[in-house]
Amino acid sequence: MEKIVSFCKRKGFIFQSSSIYGGIGGFYDYGPLGSQMKKNIKDNWWNFMVNTRANVVGLDSAIIVNPKVWEASGHLENFTDPLTECRKCHKRFRADHLIEGCGLELSQIKCPECNGDLMDVRNFNLMLKTFIGPVEDSSSIAYLRPETAQAIFINFKNVLDTQRLKIPFGIAQIGKAFRNEITPGNFVFRTREFEQMEMEFFIKPGEQEKWFKYWLDERIRWYTDILGIKKENLRIKETPKEDLAHYAIACADIEYNFPSMGWSEIEGVASRGDYDLSQHEKYSGEDLKYFDEAKGEKYIPYVIEPSCGVDRTMLALICDAYEELEKGRSGDSNATEIVLKLNSNISPIKIAVLPLVKNKEEITSKAKQVFNLLSPCFVSEYDETGTIGKRYRRQDEIGTPFCVTIDFDTLNDNAVTVRNRDTMGQERILIKDLMEYFNKNV
Ligand SMILES: [Zn+2]
Structure with a gap:
């Protein structure tokens, strides 16, 4: 995992937030490659969950909602972690994490940092507080949302009244969420600000078993077939x-089998019954029932919720795709070579356009023409600095599936060399056929 963290920083995927000021715990910034890769993950999720399904629609709600939402959902009362503190060094710990797997009671455990005594456990609410308006008192308290799901439930009626949807149907949302974690850690796995991709799928009560299984299968299919994560690194863990x-x-x-951390959750699929809509009906006084005109039935739908973390998915993808080749594979060096074998739909850069030399105007201007041709459709990079071998290896490291090289022959035959990251195979393709080639292969 240390290697992955330093790789992400070195290549511009993920930086510790506010690093020039010494950082801030539990927050990360996504760099030029990381922000593009994150966007690709979200676009692929949206396409898989929303655009390709006639009965799923999208939502983009406010991060701050009426605090009553959190009262109704139970977050104000129950969204807590058990917190303990060392009497000597005053470091804070999650009591459940300390107890996990060691077979001891908390009273038998000492501070893992300094061996000091631990205080009694108290429940700590994870919601991040803020104030609305100029006065900071109890009437102006609001919370940064700890999940995107509740905003879907409170918009259930809006969506039902404005869209022509019949049960079963889903409402999906991607967005930031915030949790004031006691001990953030494991890089972007547990952070205080993160991004979620969630869908609430509303169904007829009684059909929950069928739909729970359906969405669990679909979500696994997304990780394996769309993202290309290796099957052996994924498993399903049912809650007893x-x-x-x-x-x-x-x-x-x-769960994904992360290096160092082992099997850890990247997504939860939950069959939540009618709990959330019932709570919001009770607290808001609005009728949140669904009316089935054909059958003349009125009911509060049950819900199946696949809820996935963008940051965790990105970390799993990088771990899964990262390969180190000890002796190097290009033959011209014995140095370790890194290849990031991402699916082309996830790679931040799809095509690198490389003029063979940088001091020959005919070649660089031809290369810029190729860049202008490809870049509106495929995220491309133009790079003319360094030997061609070094430039290939740089692209391999950041997961670029294809390199296009413009050389002296190009000036005569209007063809370029297309190099494949994984096979290192090279093909000669006419410039006029490039769009068709990449439409097929990216
Ligand atoms: Zn201590």
Whole structure:
């Protein structure tokens, strides 16, 4: 994992936030390559969950909502972690994390940092507070949302009244969420600001088993077939009945086998019954029932919720795609070569356009023409600095699936060399055929 962290920083994927000021715990900034890759993950999720399904629509809600939402959802009362503090060094810990797997009671455990005594556990609410307007008092308190899902429930009626949807249907949202984690850590795995991709799929009560299984299968298909994550690095962990939240009917985590951390959750799929809509109906006084005209039935729908973390998915993708080749594979060096074998739909850069030399005007201007041709359709990079071998290896490292080289022959035959990242195979393609080639291969 240390290697991955330093790779992400070195290549401009992910930086510690506010690093010139010594950083700030639990916050990260996505650099030029990271922001593009993150956008690709979100676009692929949106395409898979919303655009290709006639019965799923999107939403982009406010981050701050009426605080009553969090009262109704139970977050104000129950969205807490058990917190303990060392009496000596005053470091704070998640009590449940300390106990996990060691078979001891908390009273038997000492501070992992200084071996000091630990204080009694108190519940700590994870919602980040702020104030609305100029006066900071209890009447102006608001919260940065700890999840995107509740905004979907409070817009259920708006969507139902304005769209021609029939049950079953889904409402999906991508957006930032905030949790005041006691101990953020493991790079972007546990942060205080993060991004979620969530969908609430509304169904007829009684059909929850069928739809829970359907969405669990679909979500696995997204990770393997769309993102290209290796099957052996994914597993499903069902929550035992006795550990379920009181309103949940079933819940399963999709876990990825991370280096150092081992199996950890990247997505949760939950069968939540009618808990959320019922709560909001009770607290708001609005009728949130669905009316089935054909059958003359009125009911509060049940819901299946696949909820996925963008940052965790990105970390899993980088871990999954990162390969180190000890001896190098290009033959001209014994140095370790890194190849990031991302699917082309996820790679930040799709095509690198490389003039063979930089001091020959006919060649560089031809290369710029090729860049102008490709870049409106495929995220491309123009690079003329360094030997061609070094430039290939730089693109391999950041996961660019194709390099296009413009050389002296190009000036005569109007063809370029297309190099494939994974096979290192090279093909000669006419410039006029490039768009068709990449439409097929990216
Ligand atoms: Zn201590």
